Amino acid sequence: MANTATIEIDGKKYDFPLVKGTENEIAIDITKLRAATEGVITIDPGFKNTGSCESAITFLDGEKGILRYRGYSIDEVAENADFLEVAYLLIFGELPTKEQNDKFHEDIKAESYVDEDVKKIIEAFPKSAHPMGIISSLTSALTAFNPSSVNVESEEDMYKSVVRLLGKMPVLVAWTYRKKAGLPLDYGDNSLGYVENILKMMFKKPNGEYIQNKVLVDALDKLLILHADHEQNCSTSTVRIVGSSHAGLFASISAGISALWGPLHGGANQAVLEMLEAIQADGGDTKKYMAKAKDKNDPFRLMGFGHRVYKNFDPRARIIKKSADDVLSQLGIKEPILNIAEGLEQEALKDQYFVDRKLYPNVDFYSGIIYRAMGIPTDMFTVMFAIGRLPGWIAQWREMRLKKEPIGRPRQIYTGATERKFVPVDER
Numbered sequence: 001m002a003n004t005a006t007i008e009i010d011g012k013k014y015d016f017p018l019v020k021g022t023e024n025e026i027a028i029d030i031t032k033l034r035a036a037t038e039g040v041i042t043i044d045p046g047f048k049n050t051g052s053c054e055s056a057i058t059f060l061d062g063e064k065g066i067l068r069y070r071g072y073s074i075d076e077v078a079e080n081a082d083f084l085e086v087a088y089l090l091i092f093g094e095l096p097t098k099e100q101n102d103k104f105h106e107d108i109k110a111e112s113y114v115d116e117d118v119k120k121i122i123e124a125f126p127k128s129a130h131p132m133g134i135i136s137s138l139t140s141a142l143t144a145f146n147p148s149s150v151n152v153e154s155e156e157d158m159y160k161s162v163v164r165l166l167g168k169m170p171v172l173v174a175w176t177y178r179k180k181a182g183l184p185l186d187y188g189d190n191s192l193g194y195v196e197n198i199l200k201m202m203f204k205k206p207n208g209e210y211i212q213n214k215v216l217v218d219a220l221d222k223l224l225i226l227h228a229d230h231e232q233n234c235s236t237s238t239v240r241i242v243g244s245s246h247a248g249l250f251a252s253i254s255a256g257i258s259a260l261w262g263p264l265h266g267g268a269n270q271a272v273l274e275m276l277e278a279i280q281a282d283g284g285d286t287k288k289y290m291a292k293a294k295d296k297n298d299p300f301r302l303m304g305f306g307h308r309v310y311k312n313f314d315p316r317a318r319i320i321k322k323s324a325d326d327v328l329s330q331l332g333i334k335e336p337i338l339n340i341a342e343g344l345e346q347e348a349l350k351d352q353y354f355v356d357r358k359l360y361p362n363v364d365f366y367s368g369i370i371y372r373a374m375g376i377p378t379d380m381f382t383v384m385f386a387i388g389r390l391p392g393w394i395a396q397w398r399e400m401r402l403k404k405e406p407i408g409r410p411r412q413i414y415t416g417a418t419e420r421k422f423v424p425v426d427e428r
């Protein structure tokens with residue numbers, strides 16, 4: 001195969017090198033395009049054809065439905081590892097040894113507290129505040145409580161920041177939930193595992209013990225692993241681009257949380273459950289909602305369906321669907337909206353509109369059903385996704401900084417008014 005691609009503009013030919021990834025993906029390297037052509041740029045709204053970086057963290061083949069973290073298949077990782085092991089793998093590039101793994105767990109536990117003054121910030125939020133807004137603000141506030149910036153070149157400094165973020169985030173999440181639920185803000189229990197601690201910190205009542213349920217602990221651990229990274233999605237690209245200005249790690253991640261909030265991205269898990277409930281309340285007529293989703297004059301979209309990259313089954317959706325079935329059957333929960341979800345899935349898989357556009361259920365289609373079985377309120381679903389995505393954001397931020405990527409600053413094609421004379425206000 002050729003090593004270059006030739007672009008012809010006005011009869012003049014320009015050669016650009018091709019970049020090949022380890023999985024044989026090919027890109028045209030246009031870094032010299034503007035200089036060589038004296039001003040020509042490319043345009044690609046939504047970056048549907050644009051690679052923003054070379055990355056060694058996550059491989060995704062949307063046509064074949066493949067997802068791998070640092071070379072390990074998502075199925076194998078979800079089956080065999082725990083969330084913090086996966087976090088270590090994503091951030092530092094290799095699975096931890098037993099010793100590294102134990103130390104990583106212990107170091108994160110040691111950081112699982114936040115400054116008491118954070119309570120004052122939480123107290124100031126109105127009851128109506130969405131948890132994603134609160135958690136984004138609190139993550140940004142962590143900068144104020146940890147003002148020294150991370151020296152990304154120093155392994156030790158980076159390690160400290162990683163354990164700090166992974167330790168403190170669940171406390172912030174639990175407090176966000178507890179404030180909304182009217183429960184006292186409480187600390188966790190370092191004798192517990194990471195996921196058990198999250199559940200206890202969220203749900204322990206002041207007047208009783210919190211009894212762990214292994215089914216829920218395992219299901220949440222798996223959900224966090226499935227969400228841990230997904231290469232250059234909207235929130236991760238946000239983290240990288242904010243970090244490319246050399247903004248700090250916590251500030252960059254706070255921006256990523258805001259990007260994740262949107263219903264076309266992580267906010268889809270909340271939107272799916274609300275959609276399923278609305279269909280149920282409207283009599284459960286899935287055909288009516290399929291028709292709405294296909295009607296171009298109707299803004300309704302089938303939430304939890306479709307993906308920018310997957311043009312095949314989202315491999316995470318398969319694992320989550322099975323996990324949802326296991327959780328509901330082991331807990332003996334009859335969940336009527338699961339029937340609605342299954343009905344929609346069956347109809348969509350044979351519907352020409354969905355088949356032609358390669359729209360399959362994505363990771364968010366079934367995750368809400370598991371969150372609901374855990375007693376997590378709908379508006380907290382995306383916050384749970386954010387805990388899961390944290391290692392991916394950190395890994396991508398670190399990689400971007402270590403590679404000394406230049407500041408992200410796209411160009412544009414201007415389509416506004418050409419130069420005109422200013423008219424003073426009394427003459428307009």
Ligand code: CMC
Binds near residue numbers: 266293301308364
């Ligand atoms: N329901 C109905 N039609 C759809 C849907 C849907 N959920 N998704 C895409 N389409 C149609 C769309 O109208 C378009 O049709 P046409 O070619 O006739 O104009 C075609 O499929 C291509 O869609 P697109 O919007 O150009 O595709 P995109 O890559 O820009 O958007 C998406 C991807 C995920 C934003 C979109 O599929 C969507 O809005 N899905 C629903 C929201 C959702 O579930 N988001 C979660 C994504 S996975 C979690 C994560 O991001 O981390």
